[in-house]
Amino acid sequence: MIYGTAWKEEKTAQFVALAIENGFKAIDTACQPKHYNEKLVGDGIAKAGISREDIFIQTKFTPIGGQDVNNMPYNANDDLAKQVNDSLKVSLSNLQTNYIDSLLIHSPISPIKDMLKVWQIFESFVDNGIIKQIGISNCYDIKLFEYIYSTSKIKPKVLQNRFYASSGYDKELRAFCNKNDISYQSFWSLTANPHILNSDIVHNLSDKYNKTKAQIFYRFLTQINITPLNGTTSEKHMKEDLAIFEFELDGEEIDKIDRLF
Numbered sequence: 001m002i003y004g005t006a007w008k009e010e011k012t013a014q015f016v017a018l019a020i021e022n023g024f025k026a027i028d029t030a031c032q033p034k035h036y037n038e039k040l041v042g043d044g045i046a047k048a049g050i051s052r053e054d055i056f057i058q059t060k061f062t063p064i065g066g067q068d069v070n071n072m073p074y075n076a077n078d079d080l081a082k083q084v085n086d087s088l089k090v091s092l093s094n095l096q097t098n099y100i101d102s103l104l105i106h107s108p109i110s111p112i113k114d115m116l117k118v119w120q121i122f123e124s125f126v127d128n129g130i131i132k133q134i135g136i137s138n139c140y141d142i143k144l145f146e147y148i149y150s151t152s153k154i155k156p157k158v159l160q161n162r163f164y165a166s167s168g169y170d171k172e173l174r175a176f177c178n179k180n181d182i183s184y185q186s187f188w189s190l191t192a193n194p195h196i197l198n199s200d201i202v203h204n205l206s207d208k209y210n211k212t213k214a215q216i217f218y219r220f221l222t223q224i225n226i227t228p229l230n231g232t233t234s235e236k237h238m239k240e241d242l243a244i245f246e247f248e249l250d251g252e253e254i255d256k257i258d259r260l261f
């Protein structure tokens, strides 16, 4: 499970430190001041006092369309290559590190030639060791994802998407990820799925295992090879959600929840 840092504003450092102290070993952020305070993510990691090699840090390059033009981490008038390079410099400085474990393109860029250009710059970061792996977020088009996969020298290792009914829960994309050793990360996992959390099946499993409905659902996700992002601000929820690895749903239970999708 990855701790998500969006929308925490001036409390970002406090929650990141609390999440790490409670056992989160992976942190997701973005160089996108509109929704994330990346500098305070860095401060939170430093405050927790964890050594760099024991924490997985993921951030994102956010194209202009996803930025607030009045609060940009790079100059919107520069060419794309400089934007990407400057964004990474800001992330490294904010996160107080000389390497990043995982760097994502926050959302697909069009035209496709610009997307491929950014991907090639990402590949050069991997080549020089500053970035350990690269991936994409908000890509719901299997053809586009397959195209990037097949044309790239360094393959995507992460797909981070909204996990919801409108995308058919990314069934095809998830199968592609499983086949090609790509980690599928979900967000909106709880908020987009109250119908599943409130289903009789999840309710009964919650009684059987003496776990909350959120714990049952997060456990289900991890057992079908999904890595959920979790941005809880509650220490109680942090503890509960990290405790999901203490129990396991059986195959029939997994199938029953799976059929709700």
Ligand SMILES: NC(=O)c1ccc[n+]([C@@H]2O[C@H](COP(=O)([O-])OP(=O)(O)OC[C@H]3O[C@@H](n4cnc5c(N)ncnc54)[C@H](OP(=O)(O)O)[C@@H]3O)[C@@H](O)[C@H]2O)c1
Pocket (backbone or CB within 6 Å): 003, 004, 005, 006, 007, 028, 029, 106, 137, 138, 160, 186, 187, 188, 189, 190, 191, 212, 214, 215, 229, 230, 231, 232, 233, 234, 237, 238, 240, 241
């Ligand atoms: N790539 C993208 O475009 C994108 C978009 C959105 C989000 N993200 C990433 O995903 C992260 C997670 O965002 P999210 O939208 O999925 O939602 P979230 O921030 O994880 O919010 C979950 C909501 O469910 C509540 N909740 C109730 N029981 C819970 C439990 N046991 N555990 C956790 N939460 C519980 C939380 O309230 P409490 O705080 O009271 O627990 C919170 O209001 C973000 O911080 C960000 O890193 C990425």
